[in-house]
Amino acid sequence: MRLLLLVTLIFTCANAWGEGLVSRKIDADLSRPDESASYWSGARAETIQLMGQPMIAPRPKTSAVSGLSVQSVHNGKWIAFRLSWKDPSYNEAGKLGEFSDAVAIEFPVKSNETPPPVFMGGKDDPVHVFHWRAQYQRDAEKGKPTMKELYPNMSVDAYPLEFVDSGKIRGISEESREAFSPAKAQGNPQSYAKTGVDELLAEGFGTSSVLPSDDAQGRGRWRTGEWSIVIARKLTRDGASKLEQGKSSFVGFALWDGGSDEVGSRKSVTMSWTPLSLDDGQAPKP
Amino acid sequence: MAKVKNWQLKRDMDFPYEEKRPKRQWAIIFDLNKCIACQTCSLACKTTWTSGKGQEYMFWNNVETKPYGSYPLAWDVRVLEKLGHQDWAKNGEYQGKTIFEGAEVTEKAVHFNPKDEDWMYPNASEDDCAGNVPAGDHIQLPHDKWFFYLPRTCAHCTYPACLAACPRKAIYKREEDGIVLIDQARCKGYGECVRACPYKKSMYNPHTRTSEKCVGCYPAVEQGLQPMCVQNCIGKIRIMGFINPPWKAREDNPVDYLVHKKGIALPYYPQLGTEPNIYYIPPVHADPAYLTQMFGPNAMDAVAKYRALAKDGVTQGLFMLMGSTDRIMHRFSVKEGQARGFDEAGTEVVSVPVTEPLHVRADWDPKLGAVRNNTP
Numbered sequence A: 001m002r003l004l005l006l007v008t009l010i011f012t013c014a015n016a017w018g019e020g021l022v023s024r025k026i027d028a029d030l031s032r033p034d035e036s037a038s039y040w041s042g043a044r045a046e047t048i049q050l051m052g053q054p055m056i057a058p059r060p061k062t063s064a065v066s067g068l069s070v071q072s073v074h075n076g077k078w079i080a081f082r083l084s085w086k087d088p089s090y091n092e093a094g095k096l097g098e099f100s101d102a103v104a105i106e107f108p109v110k111s112n113e114t115p116p117p118v119f120m121g122g123k124d125d126p127v128h129v130f131h132w133r134a135q136y137q138r139d140a141e142k143g144k145p146t147m148k149e150l151y152p153n154m155s156v157d158a159y160p161l162e163f164v165d166s167g168k169i170r171g172i173s174e175e176s177r178e179a180f181s182p183a184k185a186q187g188n189p190q191s192y193a194k195t196g197v198d199e200l201l202a203e204g205f206g207t208s209s210v211l212p213s214d215d216a217q218g219r220g221r222w223r224t225g226e227w228s229i230v231i232a233r234k235l236t237r238d239g240a241s242k243l244e245q246g247k248s249s250f251v252g253f254a255l256w257d258g259g260s261d262e263v264g265s266r267k268s269v270t271m272s273w274t275p276l277s278l279d280d281g282q283a284p285k286p
Numbered sequence B: 001m002a003k004v005k006n007w008q009l010k011r012d013m014d015f016p017y018e019e020k021r022p023k024r025q026w027a028i029i030f031d032l033n034k035c036i037a038c039q040t041c042s043l044a045c046k047t048t049w050t051s052g053k054g055q056e057y058m059f060w061n062n063v064e065t066k067p068y069g070s071y072p073l074a075w076d077v078r079v080l081e082k083l084g085h086q087d088w089a090k091n092g093e094y095q096g097k098t099i100f101e102g103a104e105v106t107e108k109a110v111h112f113n114p115k116d117e118d119w120m121y122p123n124a125s126e127d128d129c130a131g132n133v134p135a136g137d138h139i140q141l142p143h144d145k146w147f148f149y150l151p152r153t154c155a156h157c158t159y160p161a162c163l164a165a166c167p168r169k170a171i172y173k174r175e176e177d178g179i180v181l182i183d184q185a186r187c188k189g190y191g192e193c194v195r196a197c198p199y200k201k202s203m204y205n206p207h208t209r210t211s212e213k214c215v216g217c218y219p220a221v222e223q224g225l226q227p228m229c230v231q232n233c234i235g236k237i238r239i240m241g242f243i244n245p246p247w248k249a250r251e252d253n254p255v256d257y258l259v260h261k262k263g264i265a266l267p268y269y270p271q272l273g274t275e276p277n278i279y280y281i282p283p284v285h286a287d288p289a290y291l292t293q294m295f296g297p298n299a300m301d302a303v304a305k306y307r308a309l310a311k312d313g314v315t316q317g318l319f320m321l322m323g324s325t326d327r328i329m330h331r332f333s334v335k336e337g338q339a340r341g342f343d344e345a346g347t348e349v350v351s352v353p354v355t356e357p358l359h360v361r362a363d364w365d366p367k368l369g370a371v372r373n374n375t376p
């Protein structure tokens, strides 16, 4: 069964839904994501089908979210994607067992005719991922939650090296305190406040590594059972993916429903690449 | 899935990765007849490793009162009930499924997913005994009520479920000593190890947003020293060393001797299938059915051997070496009433009498003109 699925996937990997997603050229600042901007009303929405990640365990039993509506606009320098889907609950993560609503879009790094495997790329054929989480947006807007915010009623005598010493004890720095938080001391990006969206490179399942933050942005809003998120990126990032106006590429999607305990490999994904073409602003407006 | 050898089950079993035993394997033995639940071990670990933010309720070493104590709450019964029948054949071969064999296709291991609240009662049921004590009851021997203390660290399993379940491959087992570590630079805090570890020894830190676990005190081990929770054990109930699989067992290795030669120290819940590397000398006074469920079909055999220790000078000597040195003993010998421990280079690190010399003093001190007693 799994083999059959694999074979089908290989043959459908560059299959298009219609002509795919068209990114309209507009004249607007796209570096600040704005999910309620008026330009979205002129952008055609594509429905992207998702299914529970079927390749490796641990994986979801069912597809928590089966469809995603996507629009795109660009201005020759920046490109923005508006992603909307139904989700009855807002989930942000924080404590153990709380998981964040999240969405990710990916692009092939190489501009070969055949794109890499849609599931996180392949060896020497990486994908460039933009990963937004409600948790990351919260970090960007309100700061990373403190222990006091996560557990308001917890009583703690003292944390190591956190005391008022009237300046007499030398050598106590934020760095020396961080030695007591191993992942921070190791510089793990997961342990620091996020800017809204993580950029990653991956060459297959479980290989993703976070890129130093560039200018990419992700912001959105959850309203009455629906998420609407905008991810905005520059058309080009050196060492990662490049998009060009008037040309075509591919885009893939993944989505996590925090309310269904989805995280990591427990996610819904697109089973094939969606062709993405950036119009050059010359085409007649519909 | 690969077929791997699990000697604790006396059979091969399925595991997501090929069998690859480390050069040597970290192991701790605990004598449950002697643990007093003083929690010195828990605090030794806590002050060494988990005093930071997000680790407030994190105890890599914990001590729980069995049968009811549990951290996180009811971890043992909740994983056992999901595993289904756990029968053993007469020859000691396990006939049920392991957590890997019983897993649904969407999962790596049979597990339960503990909630945040489950971790908040590390002392739940401390000193609660297994039965009600009616008014007017009095002690009879043997006791008809029982409980015992179970100190636990990560078992640095030969087949770690935490490692199997991590989709980022951020968990690794060290070649040099078999210690299982979570790479704190790669972990993304998915918590798959927290779900999958049947012993619930992988824990979540909401401050760093990563999972953390017992590190086997590897910096000490690298210097030939036993872990902090072993060095500081008040009851001298522990010994840390390196265990060999039975086909490579060495009689003069303290851990091999107690586990393989003597068969008095047993893995706990071996039926889960991870080949855990913490071993217990079962308490002699607890319910046999309970002990057999926890320590496998040889539990009562180990109890019988413990009861016969008065006639076994070698094991007695080895017990005297427990807690007598901070150094890791690779070899031991018991000769002429003296037990000796040796480090890797063969240098003697400790020597103790098997029987402590007995001094009898008169109850009257004529010099001070006072009655002697034992009250300090």
Ligand code: SF4
Pocket (backbone or CB within 6 Å): B034, B035, B036, B037, B038, B039, B040, B041, B042, B063, B149, B151, B232, B233, B234, B235, B236, B237, B238
């Ligand atoms: S320090 Fe030793 S005796 Fe005390 S609780 Fe821990 S294992 Fe038991």
Ligand code: SF4
Pocket (backbone or CB within 6 Å): B153, B154, B155, B156, B157, B159, B160, B161, B162, B163, B180, B196, B197, B198, B199, B200, B201, B202, B213, B274
């Ligand atoms: S006890 Fe749990 S955390 Fe430790 S190695 Fe085994 S499976 Fe992993």
Ligand code: SF4
Pocket (backbone or CB within 6 Å): B044, B045, B046, B048, B049, B060, B061, B152, B153, B154, B214, B215, B216, B217, B227, B228, B229, B230
């Ligand atoms: S071996 Fe070290 S890290 Fe592990 S429980 Fe003992 S003291 Fe803690």
